[in-house]
Amino acid sequence: MKKVKLICVMLIILIFxxxxxxxxxxxxxxxxxxxxxxxAVNDEIELILNLEEIEYNDFSITITSDLDMKEMEESEDIDxxxxxxxxxxxxxxxxxxxxxxxxxxxxxxTYKTGDIITFNATLKDNENEENEEYxxxxxxxxIDKEENINDSEKVDKEEDIEDVEENNKEEKxxxxxxxxxxxxQEKSNTGLQENLNNVAKVSNNLEKDSSKELQTxxxxxxxxxxxxxxNNYENNNVETVVYNGSSNxxxxxxxxxxxxxxxxxxxxxxxxxxTIDNNVDNLSLIAEPEDNESVVKIYGIENIxxxxxxxxxxxxxKDGSVRNYRIYVTRQEGE
Numbered sequence: 183m184k185k186v187k188l189i190c191v192m193l194i195i196l197i198f199x200x201x202x203x204x205x206x207x208x209x210x211x212x213x214x215x216x217x218x219x220x221x222a223v224n225d226e227i228e229l230i231l232n233l234e235e236i237e238y239n240d241f242s243i244t245i246t247s248d249l250d251m252k253e254m255e256e257s258e259d260i261d262x263x264x265x266x267x268x269x270x271x272x273x274x275x276x277x278x279x280x281x282x283x284x285x286x287x288x289x290x291x292t293y294k295t296g297d298i299i300t301f302n303a304t305l306k307d308n309e310n311e312e313n314e315e316y317x318x319x320x321x322x323x324x325i326d327k328e329e330n331i332n333d334s335e336k337v338d339k340e341e342d343i344e345d346v347e348e349n350n351k352e353e354k355x356x357x358x359x360x361x362x363x364x365x366x367q368e369k370s371n372t373g374l375q376e377n378l379n380n381v382a383k384v385s386n387n388l389e390k391d392s393s394k395e396l397q398t399x400x401x402x403x404x405x406x407x408x409x410x411x412x413n414n415y416e417n418n419n420v421e422t423v424v425y426n427g428s429s430n431x432x433x434x435x436x437x438x439x440x441x442x443x444x445x446x447x448x449x450x451x452x453x454x455x456x457t458i459d460n461n462v463d464n465l466s467l468i469a470e471p472e473d474n475e476s477v478v479k480i481y482g483i484e485n486i487x488x489x490x491x492x493x494x495x496x497x498x499x500k501d502g503s504v505r506n507y508r509i510y511v512t513r514q515e516g517e
Contacts, residue, residue, distance in 0.1 A: 213243070214303045214318045222327040223291050224444070224457045226514060229301065229320065231283040233273060240308040244270045247301045249287060257284040272308070289324065297324040327444075327455050327510065427500025430473040433507060436495070439466040443509075454509045460488065460516035467493070469507070475500045488515050 213236050217228035231243065245251070246268040254269055256262060258280050263270040273280070293299070301320040307313040432449040443454040449472065458465070465486065469478050481494040495507040 220323045220325045227287045229285040234281040238307045242272045244304045255286050293324045429501045431497045431499035431505040432472040434472040435470040452507050457512045460514045
């Protein structure tokens, strides 16, 4: 009887101590994360392996995906096996001495907005096969390029550009409306009536001559032609419209030397996207107006930071109308 009680006590103790061990495994930190879980086409996926969080000394990590895993690039020189559907990495903490490893992959244009790219990562203890394998799942969602712009960067970089656009608006308002105000219109109407009275006097002198034709200019904007045929005559009033210049504010051509936009240039399309390497220090941007009298200004090309940048091109026509073209440039992060 005593033996039975002793066995029962030992079982209870074992059960009691096994509970925290299970919870400890469940609460284990993820050994793999992604820098961003929402990216656009041509952006780089960055998977981060937190090697210092792994308690094993000799272990391996295998990652599988539908992507071509041969194109995956690693930030450190390690022992790695690559195939089309998976990569396998072996680590020995004592010799590798790596705390964090970054794996990067550029998203191909075959993916569309809304697609999901899945990675399955398996952690295995090479010294003790009895230890269970840990499996982590990473999902990357493909989003539209505009949604990928970091809100804080967008606010900082667009403040100056918004000021420029506001100044353009004020300059356009300064040109003014060619339509006269009510007071000036009343004065103009009074002068017009006086001029028409003069026309009537002139026409009276022409009633006796059926072959005479008289053309006279009245005021600065109205031209009247009088024709006399027997006792009948005709008055034609022609209003002269003030010409303020061409309203053509289109670009005839827009490109960055050595790079291609994701879409071909069309003068009606005002937004373009471009990706450059991290080691690019400057860009040569060409913006040719369709009308040679238009004024072209470029803002935001001086400092291209890592991440997404906005370049603004304003085209001001001769009459003051403004058209804005925008280029979103993504500068990739360095290793």
